[in-house]
Amino acid sequence: MNEQNTAQTKSEEQEEVLKEIRQLENRKKILENKQRNEERRVRTRRLIERGAILEGIFPLAPNLSGAEVKAFLIALSHLPGAAELTANLSKSGDTP
Template sequence: MHQNITAQAEQKKDEREEVLKEIRQLENRQKILQNKQRGEERKARTRRLIERGAILEGVFPLSPDLSGEEVKAFLVALSRLPGAAKLAAELTKSGDAL
């Protein structure tokens, strides 16, 4: 009888270890998938920024020597022109291009 109880206890311990191992594997898989998703999101953002930067350079042939702050100041000045806010709001609502 004592051997039977010991065997059952050992079996439950083994089952518990297997379940804990499976949980660790699933947690690691979740981390891998989250890292992959963050990488894809970063890649998409980088691509979007590059495309928009290329559009900006194509529309406004600014000197490549301008600093980021100078480009920002230029864009801020453009955004303050009459009608700019309204146009931006309309584009945001409709999703249309110019």
């Protein structure tokens, strides 16, 4: 009878440990989802802010398609001095 109680106790302990593992895995998933949502929120805010800056500086930008905006920015990046300006901004952290 004692062996049966010991086996039952071990089985119950295993079930409790497995339950705790499942709970921790679920908590981990919840935290990972929160982190992804926060990263997505920060990225969305950054993209909106930069789009607003682009539209503020170039008034025709809202009328352009995404491909046209991309082509425009690529053309700007090929202007003389653009590479140096970009390199200097990233080093100093200043704005033009």
